Each structure stands twice: as C-alpha cells, then as structure tokens.
Amino acid sequence: MNQVRIIGGQWRRQVLRFPDSEALRPTPDRVRETLFNWLGQDLSGQTCLDLFAGSGALGFEAASRGAEKVVLVEQAPRVLAALKDNAQRLQCGNTVEIVGGDALKFAASCRQPFDVLFADPPYKQGWLARLEPLLPGLLAGDGALYLEAEAPVVALGAWKTVRQGRAGQVYFHLLRQESNA
Template sequence: MNSVRIIGGDYRRRVLKFPDSEGLRPTPDRVRETLFNWLGQELDGWHCLDLFAGSGALGFEAASRGAARVVLVEQAPKVLAALRENHEMLQKPAAMTIIRADALQYLASTNAKFDLIFLDPPFKKGWIARLEPLLPGVLNEDAAIYVEAEQPIESLGDWRTVRHGRAGEVHYHLLRRDTGGKTA
C-alpha cells in the first residue's frame, strides 16, 4: 500500500493508505500546502467535492480543515475500499460521504451545490473538456475550482485561473468565477 499524510487541521499527521491504481497521482504535500495557503487554512462551513478522489488526500484534507460537507467520488473498487478504510480509521467524520460513481454521471445526476471542487482526473483522457459543461450546475456563485492537469489551464467556462504552479509534470490551478470585468 502507498501512503500520504494529512498536513493540516484536526487530522494532521494522520496517514492515509491507498493501493496502486492506473492514473492515481496523489497530490504531493507541498502542492496541498500551497493550495490551502491560497484558500485559507480553514474551510469552516464549505461544501467540497473531490470528484476523482483517488487517495482521498484533498477531500480528507478539506474535512480536516473544517469543511461542513465533503463528497468523495471514486469508481475503482480497490481505491474505493481504501477510502472507506481511511474514513473508518478517522472514526467516520460525519461531514464525509464516499460515493462509487462515474464523474460525469455524478455531475449530471446530483442536485448538490459546492463551494469548492477538487478536479484531478487521470491525464490524457480528455476528462476536463468533458466535465467543463457540467461544472456550473454543481457550483455555487462564488465557488472555486482546483484543477491538476498535464498542461496549463486559463479557464473553465466562467472560471478563470487566479493562481497556478507546477510540480514536475503536473500543472495545478485555482480558478474563481470571472466577475465580468469588475475592478477593485
């Protein structure tokens, strides 16, 4: 089994274990640290969606930092089992829901609205382009999108990249809704 640790909040230093699985790339500690510096260290009251949960590092990190609701969506049975074991190890945080589903089907069928979506799909499979039209239907007006991709992303619909970085071959981005050219 592989492992990754939670870096902040109530579950800091707890270790999440997960199996090898095609396309599974856990977000490294330093990238997660950067992301939560961008977002703020606490996510009190936020509703978060980890659409390609994989190791669960992003979703568990959000729950650790006070998110009111975190939905982890995963399709691979072995990976899903590890997510459930990690949820159990953390004594089943009530804010967390783990769902076995296809990402497209989940987005098309849910009525839930989120403040933050973690979007880290397998690379080179066209996932981001397929998901983009469905994102507005599940995002609150002032929601943020975090995306990991094999190339830089300028925008997804009305959401524009406001922060970005690179770790090896991975480009990571924080996107916020374009407010129609309002200036400060």
Template sequence: MRDTFVPSIWSPSSSPGNRLLNSLRIIGGEWRRGVLRFPDAPGLRPTPDSVRETLFNWLGQDLSGLSCLDLFAGSGALGFEAASRGATRVVLVDRSPKVVAALADNASRLGAGKRVEIVRSDAVRFISTVGFRFDVLFLDPPFHQGWIDRLLPLMTDVLVEDGVIYAEAETVLESCGAWQTVRQGRTGRVFYHLMRRGEADGAE
C-alpha cells in the same frame, strides 16, 4: 510525480484487498499527521505535500461551513485535507472499487463520521445526478483522457455562484468554462490551478 510518503503498510484483514498499500500523511488541521492508505490504480496520482500546502494557503486554512467535492478522489488527500480543516461536507468520488474501499477505510479510521461521504461513480454521471452544489471542487483527473473537456458543460450544475475550482492538468489551463485561473503553479510535469469566476490573474 514525486510525493512524500510514509513507508508502505501491510493492511489488516479488514482493509481493502488485504494487500500492501501506499500511504501518505495529512499535513494540516484536526487530522494532521493522520495516515491515508491507498492502493495502486491507473491514473492515481497523489498531490504532493508542497502542493497541498500551497493550495490550502490559497483557499485558507479554515474551511468551516464549506462543502467540497473531490471528484477523482484517488488517495483522498485533497478531500480529507479539506475535512481536516473544518469543511462541513466532503464528498469523495471514484469509480474504482478498490479505491472506494480504501477511502471508506480511511474515513472510518479517522472518525470522519457524516462529514465525509464516499461515492463510487463515474465523474460525469455523478455531476449529472448529484442535485447539490458545492463551494469547492477538487478536479484532479487522470491525464490524457479528456476528462476536463467532458466536464466543462456541467460545471455550473455542481458549483455555487462564488464556488472555486482547484484543477491539476498536464498543460496550463486558462479556464474551466466561466471559471478563470487566478493562481497557478507547476511541479514536475503537473500544472495546478486555482480558478474563480472572473478575470485571470497571477501565478505562484
């Protein structure tokens, strides 16, 4: 998937892996133009600027008071964009040690404080044990591994009644359990969706 990257940056000794990292910029909110650095990792597929812009037009630019879960955080672009737009609590989950280290480094450099929590965990294990429900779920798993099907039975345990799901997938998704696609689009081979409880409607 094509993304708009700023040039790769050599990480300082305190950064994860002390190696060349990929980078992209936050596009809106308090941290607009802030740089996120992230390593190469299997299945890591940053959401392009144009798609992030569409997503936050759908969700609204001001997420004040909302809690967000970025379940396959990767670069952290979606979670940090949400925090930049005022989300009160953002939890970034990834199972890769080097990805988690990069996320923590980004949170520190941005001065995210307690608004952003970084968790190293398997997605299913995290949802099964978190004990907290979120307003927004960002669901952008590695493709062709069946992650969404595995997570479907757990959706009601992690989202509030009127919570929304943003999902990226290799095929069109009509629903995730009780959540129906209300907005959708496509970029390259990636289909992206906004889902709410209720009837399906529309495309972007």
C-alpha cells in the same frame, strides 16, 4: 499499500493508505500546502467535492480543516475500499460521504452546488472538456475550482485561473468565475 499524510487541521499527521493503481497520482504535500494557503486554512462551513478522489488526500485534507461536508467520488473498487477504510479509521462520521461510481455521472446528477470542487482527472482522456458543461451545476456562484492537469489551463468555461503553479509534470490551478475572480 501506498500512503500520504494529511498536513493540516484536526487529522494532521494522520496517514491515508491506498492501493497501487496506474492512474493514481496523490497530490504532493507541498502542492496541498499551496492550495490550502490559497483557499484558507480553515474551511469551516464549506462544502467540498473531490470528484476524482483517488487517494482522497484533497477531500480528507478539506475535512481535516473544518469543511462541513466533503463528498469523495471514486470508481475503482480497490481505491474506493481504501477511501472507506480511511474514513472509518479517521472517524469522519457524517462529514465525509464516499460515493462509488463514475465522476461525470455523479456530476450530471448532482443537485447541490459546492463551495470548492477538487478535480484531478486522469490525464489525456478529455475529462476537462466533458466536465466543463457540468460546472455551473456543481459550483456555487462564488465557488472555487481546484484543477490538476498535464498542461496549463487558462480557463474552463466561466471559471478563469487566478492562481497557478507547477510541480514536476503537474500543473495545478485555482479557478474562480470571472465576476468573482
């Protein structure tokens, strides 16, 4: 089993365990630290969606920092089982909801806008283009989109990059709607 530590909040230093999976790229500690400096350390009252959850590091980190509700979506059965095990071990209760299935099908059927959307889809498969038309239904008007990609992203629909960085081969971005940037 692979592992990553939660770096802040009530579950700080707790370990998340997950199986080997070719497409799984947990967001590194320093990138998560930067992200939560951008978003704020306290996410109290916010709702978050970790759309391509993988290890769940982003979603569990948000829950650890006080998010009211976090939904993690994952399709791979072994990775999904690990998410459920981690949620049970952390005693997440109703704060964390884990959904098994296709990320885009979930996004297309979602009726609840989220305050923060974490998207770290598999690279070079056209996920961003398919996700773009679904964003208005997924994000609240003043919502933030965190995106990891294999190349820099200037915008995704009405969401424009307001902060960005690079860690190795990964480009990470914080996007907001242009009127709220």
